[in-house]
Amino acid sequence: MTRSSQPPAPAGQVSECSLRLVDADKVEQVRSRMPEEADVADLAVVFGLLSDPGRVRILIALLEGEMCVCDLAATTGLSESGVSHALRLLRGPRVVTVRRAGRMAYYSLADSHVRMLLDLGLTHVGHTGRDRLQMAAGR
Amino acid sequence: MTRSSQPPAPAGQVSECSLRLVDADKVEQVRSRMPEEADVADLAVVFGLLSDPGRVRILIALLEGEMCVCDLAATTGLSESGVSHALRLLRGPRVVTVRRAGRMAYYSLADSHVRMLLDLGLTHVGHTGRDRLQMAAGR
DNA sequence: AGAATATCTGTAGAGTTGTTCACACGTTAA
DNA sequence: TTAACGTGTGAACAACTCTACAGATATTCT
Numbered sequence: 001m002t003r004s005s006q007p008p009a010p011a012g013q014v015s016e017c018s019l020r021l022v023d024a025d026k027v028e029q030v031r032s033r034m035p036e037e038a039d040v041a042d043l044a045v046v047f048g049l050l051s052d053p054g055r056v057r058i059l060i061a062l063l064e065g066e067m068c069v070c071d072l073a074a075t076t077g078l079s080e081s082g083v084s085h086a087l088r089l090l091r092g093p094r095v096v097t098v099r100r101a102g103r104m105a106y107y108s109l110a111d112s113h114v115r116m117l118l119d120l121g122l123t124h125v126g127h128t129g130r131d132r133l134q135m136a137a138g139r
Numbered sequence: 140m141t142r143s144s145q146p147p148a149p150a151g152q153v154s155e156c157s158l159r160l161v162d163a164d165k166v167e168q169v170r171s172r173m174p175e176e177a178d179v180a181d182l183a184v185v186f187g188l189l190s191d192p193g194r195v196r197i198l199i200a201l202l203e204g205e206m207c208v209c210d211l212a213a214t215t216g217l218s219e220s221g222v223s224h225a226l227r228l229l230r231g232p233r234v235v236t237v238r239r240a241g242r243m244a245y246y247s248l249a250d251s252h253v254r255m256l257l258d259l260g261l262t263h264v265g266h267t268g269r270d271r272l273q274m275a276a277g278r
Numbered sequence: 279a280g281a282a283t284a285t286c287t288g289t290a291g292a293g294t295t296g297t298t299c300a301c302a303c304g305t306t307a308a
Numbered sequence: 309t310t311a312a313c314g315t316g317t318g319a320a321c322a323a324c325t326c327t328a329c330a331g332a333t334a335t336t337c338t
Contacts, residue, residue, distance in 0.1 A: 050183070052296075060174065081317090084316055121182045
């Protein structure tokens with residue numbers, strides 16, 4: 001998921017060695033608007049976290065509010081260890097946050113952007129009609 | 140707090156063997172709203188396509204309009220073969236479409252949802268400022 | 279026709295990811 | 309205290325992904 005590909009050549013010069021161009025102006029224009037390499041990498045990391053069905057189910061579950069690990073496991077069909085591993089990945093970039101109470105750990109979505117990404121993605125995938133997640137997205 | 144106590148699975152077949160539950164009602168509620176497995180899988184595939192920096196650069200470039208393979212290569216820093224491989228992956232789920240003119244192939248974004256996903260993601264990484272994502276830092 | 283061009287595809291190998299298992303850690307109950 | 313519990317972690321391994329290279333295909337030029 002996170003495999004850093006070769007960063008674009010230093011800005012300014014479009015034409016490197018033996019690279020063919022058809023529309024040099026367009027290339028230059030697009031390159032000038034291209035975000036920084038680090039931003040692109042971060043974006044890819046976030047999307048990569050959403051690229052596993054198990055993690056997606058976890059995050060969709062969390063759309064409805066906080067949940068503990070064992071309930072997430074029951075909800076998603078993953079093992080508890082699997083849920084824990086997944087939540088660790090999601091905790092790193094602060095996609096989810098944890099609230100601890102005794103030996104329980106309650107997880108919730110940390111950031112509304114992920115909520116929107118999930119909602120948009122579900123719409124894209126053809127999950128049309130029916131309320132589903134809309135209501136939960138308000139919080 | 141709700142002890143697990145595990146009563147004989149209240150009616151709705153929340154889960155089967157030996158899974159501990161803390162809040163069975165919540166689990167049942169969330170499970171009833173969980174999208175179909177196929178939709179979740181498709182969603183993960185789409186996000187997976189956005190999880191590679193090279194492909195993200197290609198798609199960001201296409202935000203400005205259609206481009207041919209060699210200009211995409213020059214723009215993104217990928218090899219032309221690499222761009223072609225990436226575009227093949229994106230063509231499958233109709234994320235991009237191709238218009239052929241002679242021996243040229245002009246690609247463009249096929250679907251406005253991907254455009255929105257990219258925009259949302261970009262404003263997200265832009266707004267989080269230099270709060271760089273730290274993958275391993277969570278722990 | 280042959281050569282050059284633009285794109286596409288197959289393949290191998292290096293690297294990465296997800297899952298499972300076994301156990302460790304901190305908390306609560308007995 | 310000991311035992312049970314909920315969760316976290318590390319290691320191992322299969323499965324997958326990306327990249328580079330070679331070559332294929334299709335189109336255009338001379």
